[in-house]
Amino acid sequence: MIMGNHSAGKSSFINWYAEEHIQKAGVAIETQGFTFITSGRKRESLTGNATLHLYPHFRPILEFKGVMDYLSAEISTSKQKKFSLVTFVDTPGLVDGDMVYPFDVNSAIIWLGEQADLVFVFFDPMGQALCKRTLNIVEKLSEKCGDKLLFYLSKADEAGKDTDRQRVMMQIVQELCRRPGLNKCGFDMPTIYIPNPQKPSRCVNQIDGVCLTIEKTINQAVQKTLDHLEKDCDLICSTISSRLEQDRADVSHNKSVRLHSFLCGALGIFLPALFILSFLVNTFSTEQLDELLGERPARTLFIFTGIVIYLWDWIPEDGQVVFVIIFGAFCYLLLFLAKYFAGRGNKTLTKKEKRTMAEYSDYIQDIVKTKKGTLYEWYLQQCAAEYDF
Ligand SMILES: Nc1nc2c(ncn2[C@@H]2O[C@H](COP(=O)(O)OP(=O)(O)O)[C@@H](O)[C@H]2O)c(=O)[nH]1
Ligand SMILES: [Mg+2]
Structure with missing residues (x-):
């Protein structure tokens, strides 16, 4: 599951991983609901009910009233990287303030996070890196399943010079550590961005590490199962x-x-x-x-x-x-x-x-x-x- 502020680059990461334009990505709030992105025989988009037929074990999510209309699944034929063995869950972009969500978004994300094998939290240097809603959810998830929670500084190429990026990182880490549930030691936050040949960046890109983490988790999931x-x-x-x-x-x-x-x-x-x-x-x-x-x-x-x-x-x-x-x-x-x-x-x-x-x-x-x-x-x-x- 990938979560984070609105416009943190969640959908773009999934598209990059599958090497296919599956999810809409943009500055506008595109992803309001949960989308399961998985590999299959035919390109197909499923709506709420069909999605729950595909994933019957996610049926308890219906406890969160109103979520049904905001569930969907995208089936892609991509076989890139380990995509055929992964199901991504793209989550609603989180924002603070007056934004009204049609369902209890915090609880729904926490519940889905508990079901996932890995939870990626994307913080981007531009937007609301310190969105309170994101931090609240992260804190709850860390209590319940801290071991599968991983933080990334996404869109790191937009963070400006090295010094700017370091300051952004410091701010995020400081804000995270202020939460009692999150100030554990050994905190890690790799910097990642989608490589863009037209806009080469000198910033270190640890996005391959994300792929390795996914691969390792797949192997562990096979053994565990x-x-x-x-x-x-x-x-x-x-x-x-x-x-x-x-x-x-x-x-x-x-x-x-x-x-x-x-x-x-x-x-x-x-x-x-x-x-x-x-x-x-x-x-x-x-x-x-x-x-x-x-x-x-x-x-x-x-x-x-x-x-x-x-x-x-x-x-x-x-x-x-x-x-x-x-x-x-x-x-x-x-x-x-x-x-x-x-x-x-x-x-x-x-x-x-x-x-x-x-x-x-x-x-x-x-x-x-x-x-x-x-x-x-x-x-x-x-x-x-x-x-x-
Ligand atoms: N420079 C840069 N832009 C990115 C990167 N990832 C996403 N974006 C842009 O950020 C915007 C929001 O991305 P999106 O994937 O829709 O974010 P989401 O709301 O978290 O799903 C889009 O215009 C993307 O093109 C990145 O790694 N580097
Ligand atoms: Mg999105």
Whole structure:
């Protein structure tokens, strides 16, 4: 991202880098909004909505009300320098005073600056080198992401003689250092200007350094992205495997909970049923039962109910009502516990969900990671080849 006062030479720098007249440059306030300048297959200009389709990750910028109409993108076919690997963001020229911006320009620039890999701040010797708005934004950005903030004295060929230029530099640096957030040591401000064969200047031009900085940042971005990809892959795989493990634990938990629920429920029904049955059976004689059920089942039934009746007879007569109440409450408790255990089960994954997760994990391990390895290899190969060259 390139920011700076109005007429600091931002658009001209982008045109120079791409070696194509993409952005309008002039003394009039040309750039009121944000323009993304990128390389593509066909020369094309995009408006706000199309721009956000091209860069969906910049969609949160819509939080700044009114900014949509001031977004655009220029696609150029230029392959000069490293242009095919860079996307420049040209920002609204900043001025102090009565100028009304159609949106919260300070916040929008700060937000975009945070997204960028590099933020160039252009100060020009002529115009409002010490524009307060620029300094405010720079101060905020320096707090948030000071490491990618770089200052340049642009249009240095217009600064007059060496002594004049030094004074301009001193003034800018002084003004910058007056801000508490900016007076860090090791402050650097290279002087740059667009080389003009018709108007040769004796001033030192460090514009090639800007190109080198861009190139270095591209390389770092490639490495960072590939490293991040690896980390993301690992994160996805470990999340999936821990989710599957959790699911296995849930399944066995559910099994034991279901068993508890079943046992309580069965007892809660079986005990009162046996109790009532015992009294019913007791009203029949042995012969009647033998006739009804056959000899063997009748015998078994008699033994069971006999035990219940035997125990019942043990209870003193005046305690029998209390016993029935306690027994009823106990059976109710058993049924309540059965219901409680039934509700304690955890939600588990369906077979389809498990299969999909396993497939994702395999895809990442086999395809994405392999591809990442190949990309890293290509990247290193072309670096090495370039250095060899
Ligand atoms: N002498 C000189 N003029 C420049 C340089 N860069 C830009 N300009 C002129 O400064 C004016 C404003 O430039 P522009 O790129 O539109 O500034 P922006 O508002 O920051 O985008 C234009 O007339 C350019 O021709 C430079 O390096 N040297
Ligand atoms: Mg401009």
